[in-house]
Amino acid sequence: MKPIKTALATLSAAALAFGLATMGGAGMAHAENHTNAANHGTMHVTKSPTCGCCGAWVALAREEGYDVEVTDIQNVTPTKRAAGIPGDLWSCHTAMIEGYVVEGHVPFDALAKLLEERPDIAGIAVPGMPAGSPGMGDDPAARFDVIAFGGDAGAGEVFYRAGL
Secondary structure (H helix, E strand, C coil): CHHHHHHHHHHHHHHHHHHHHHHHHHHHHHHHHHCCHHHHCEEEEEECCCCHHHHHHHHHHHHCCCEEEEEECCCCHHHHHHHCCCHHHCCCCEEEECCEEEEECCCHHHHHHHHHHCCCCCEEEECCCCCCCCCCCCCCCCCEEEEEECHHHCCCEEEEEECC
């Protein structure tokens, strides 16, 4: 029995080491996609203190290189109303960066596009909480739309299609 226990312990340790190594490598490769993130000032995120998926999105934003300041409040509704986010575009957390509103589980490629192109809109949103979006499983193959609103986008138009 001792050789089997030794083999299982060694295999478990090797699997853990491999998993940690590949997670770190994936995170580093992912973060390199948006090397200019640090040049955009502080992102202010308002979220519920008990929302795990919001915390996961914030952690991913930090991995991408964004400087993130978080405000935890029990009722996020006044923040969404003050930001002018149409009710049908609401999600669980609201971010502000460089004068733009970023509502919900917006992928960082869409955020980079927003900050690079600087369209005349109020912001972008991922309504609801789509499975596979950043913070909701972070599946690059997940398909959902990022909606622009305000300014030239009016009440809403597709700004970015994730997973295509």
